Amino acid sequence: MAVPSRFILPVAMLLLMAGASSAGAQEPSYVRVSPPPALAEDNHATPALAAPAGNVNAPQAAAHPAAHAVPNPYVADSALKLLKAGNQRFVDGQVIHPNQEKPRRDQLTAGQQPMAAILACSDSRVPVELLFDVGFGDVFVIRDAGNVPGVDEIGSIEYAVEHLGAPLVVVLGHTKCGAVTGAVQGGPPEPGALGELLAKIKPAALAVTTLPADQQVPAAVHANVEQGLKQLTAKSDVLAKAVKEGRTKIVGAVYQLEDGQVIFK
Numbered sequence: 001m002a003v004p005s006r007f008i009l010p011v012a013m014l015l016l017m018a019g020a021s022s023a024g025a026q027e028p029s030y031v032r033v034s035p036p037p038a039l040a041e042d043n044h045a046t047p048a049l050a051a052p053a054g055n056v057n058a059p060q061a062a063a064h065p066a067a068h069a070v071p072n073p074y075v076a077d078s079a080l081k082l083l084k085a086g087n088q089r090f091v092d093g094q095v096i097h098p099n100q101e102k103p104r105r106d107q108l109t110a111g112q113q114p115m116a117a118i119l120a121c122s123d124s125r126v127p128v129e130l131l132f133d134v135g136f137g138d139v140f141v142i143r144d145a146g147n148v149p150g151v152d153e154i155g156s157i158e159y160a161v162e163h164l165g166a167p168l169v170v171v172l173g174h175t176k177c178g179a180v181t182g183a184v185q186g187g188p189p190e191p192g193a194l195g196e197l198l199a200k201i202k203p204a205a206l207a208v209t210t211l212p213a214d215q216q217v218p219a220a221v222h223a224n225v226e227q228g229l230k231q232l233t234a235k236s237d238v239l240a241k242a243v244k245e246g247r248t249k250i251v252g253a254v255y256q257l258e259d260g261q262v263i264f265k
C-alpha cells in the first residue's frame with residue numbers, strides 16, 4: 001500500500017516532531033512516518049482519554065481523504081470535553097497523570113494524533129500538560145512569551161492541523177502574564193527581539209486603556225487571547241480553510257494562576 005505523500009516529511013521536521021536527539025550524517029533525506037495505531041486500541045490509555053469507539057471523525061476523513069491514513073480519532077467537542085475534564089481533576093487535586101508510562105511512549109513511536117494544538121505562554125507557571133492532566137501524545141504545544149501567534153507559531157499550528165489532524169486549536173492566555181503586563185505598562189521599548197514581541201501585544205494593551213488601572217492587565221490578557229484568535233485565521237489561509245471546512249475549531253481560554261482553572265471563552 002502506497003504511503004501518502006503527506007506522511008513523507010523532511011527529516012529535520014520529523015526529528016523536531018519526534019524529539020529525536022541527533023541526526024546521523026548518513027540519515028536519508030526523507031524518512032517515512034507510519035500512521036499511528038488508533039488510540040481506541042490503546043489499552044494503556046486511561047478510559048477518560050481513550051477515543052470513544054466509533055467516534056472516528058468520518059466527515060473529516062471524507063473532506064480530506066488523503067490527509068491521514070488513520071484519521072485523528074478525536075473531534076473538536078470530544079477534545080474540548082477531555083481538556084475540561086483534565087483541568088477539573090487538576091483543580092480538584094485529583095490528577096491521574098494519564099498516558100505517561102512506557103507503553104504509551106512505545107505506541108507513540110509510530111506517530112502522533114494529538115487531540116489539540118495549544119498556543120500558550122512560556123511562563124513557567126503554565127505547564128500545559130500538567131494543568132490539563134494529560135500525557136505524551138495528547139496535546140501539541142506551542143509556547144512563547146505572551147502566547148503570540150507569530151509566523152513560526154502559526155506554522156506549527158498548521159502542521160498540527162494539516163498533518164496530524166488536530167481537530168481543536170486553543171489560544172491559552174493566563175492571569176498575571178508578564179508579557180501582557182509589560183505591554184500594558186509601556187515605558188521605554190525593550191531592546192532586541194523582546195521589544196518586537198511586546199509590540200505585537202501592544203494592540204491588546206491599547207484596547208483597555210480606558211479601564212481603571214487595576215483592571216487593565218486582566219482585561220488585556222483576555223484581549224490578547226481574542227487578538228490571537230483573530231490573527232490565526234487572518235494570517236493563515238490554511239487555518240481559515242480548515243475552520244471553514246469544519247476540520248478544526250479554534251477557541252480561546254485563560255488559565256487562572258490563582259485557582260488552577262482554565263476558563264474557556
Ligand SMILES: [Zn+2]
Binds near residue numbers: 178180
Ligand atoms: Zn505569560
